[in-house]
Amino acid sequence: MALVDYGGSSSSASEDEESAENTQAPTLSILKRPALPTAAALLGPKKQKPDEFEDDVIDDPSLHGGRIRSFKHERGNWATYVYVPADACSDQLEEFQAEAISHLALELELQANDSLHLSLSRTVVLQYHQIDEFSRSLQQALNSSTGFAASLQGLRIYTNEERTRTFIAAPLDAAFVEKMTAILQPIDQVMLDYRLQQFYVPASFHVSLLWCVGDQEKLLNSKLKELQELLEDQDTLSLAVNEVHLKCGNKDFTYLLK
Template identity: 40%
Template sequence: MSNKGALALLAQYEGDSSEDEVSGTRVSTKRLHRDDDEEPQNKRLERLPVPNFNLNNPEEVVDDPTLHEGRLRSFPHERGNWATYVYIPYEANEGLHRLISRIADSSQVENIELKYFDHFHLSLTRTVILRHHLIEPFVNTIRENISHFNKFIIMLDGLEVYINEEKTRTFLGLQIKTGYDTLLKLVQCLDHCLGEFKLEKFYENPSFHISIAWCLGDQTEKLKSLARDLNQELEQLMNEFSQENWYIYVQEIFCRTGNKLFQFNLL
């Protein structure tokens, strides 16, 4: 494989993880013979360019926040590390779209630059780092530990403000009204799975929520003021739209690790 080809393979890395494996380069070890009138072998080898490509010491990947809306990574970008988390999906509906429209209008008035998620979910673990060879045993451990859980319903409630541990992003999210006890039991099972792989467990006394929008930096006070006004509008929306817009019927949970997605059906 040429040096250019090897670099092209490395450039296929996408997102926070990759399924690509670095393939080895086979080098010919045939002995060269020369006749008396040929140029000496060592002279010819002196003219060969030395490739500047070392698989044992890959270049450090420099994080560029401008490529992902100013967000900073919580952990270094390293080949072979797979960002992994377990969650419950929430499908956007008419009620949620109307709420997002109200949030957008209010944030413009308050001059708060919010960005909105394309997909919505309720986290059951932190985002942890998993090595590629541990994916299959980790997924099997989850499947075994949650196999006894039944389907259940989560009712949504008002808006609340959250901030990440690094205080680099502030979030506006929907709290839950019912389903806390079942969610807590799920988290305890998943914490057991994480512990087996020496991975960080979920937050103590978690506040389960579905993040809707976010902004850079610590904007807690601004967003709390915004949330107080928006909760009055949310109450009106909850009366205007049917209950189906404001609950989740949890039939499965998911684990995303890199670009792999695993589904676990509940009883």
């Protein structure tokens, strides 16, 4: 918008007067304020969001087997946990999963855990900017930790804290609990340093195999002997504790043990 409104010359004005006005008064084009720069010119093009934040996540339990989040999903929150993979016995555990699902199909709808691992932390929340520093802290904390060969023994029934899901799990053989606790301690210290929840007390090391919606602890405990017989058909369930993993959303970090 122009700052000064200039009308046309009067019909009685002489050519000399018009000439004088043209040389003494600024023209309209000179008095116009230059257009203000756009935000894009000042700040540059709008930065693309990281892929992880492209879309808001809607917590719809029907999309993931009826599971309910233990904490509200918010943009920038990364579900995080520390674990040991159960790769050494994954084939045996997967065979048991299929047999157990079939065995209890008429009484209960069981789901197989896709990721077979032994947890060494609760599931906690990190912000995006914390991930790399947290990973470095964990790497440093585990530098002196020693790996070992272990095994899983038996079955046990668990529920989550909200009792919205029930799990069938294979516990760590009691002979290896002390060694696993030695690996857990520095992890717990990192959690404490970041003001996050430490692992459960007392610690119960296990690999979750199957789960179902709701509190089905009583029913599954009544079926535990039958399930145990299915598992006994498998050979020794070896667990190679030679690396620890950190899972943050879709990122996975690996720390090799001595």
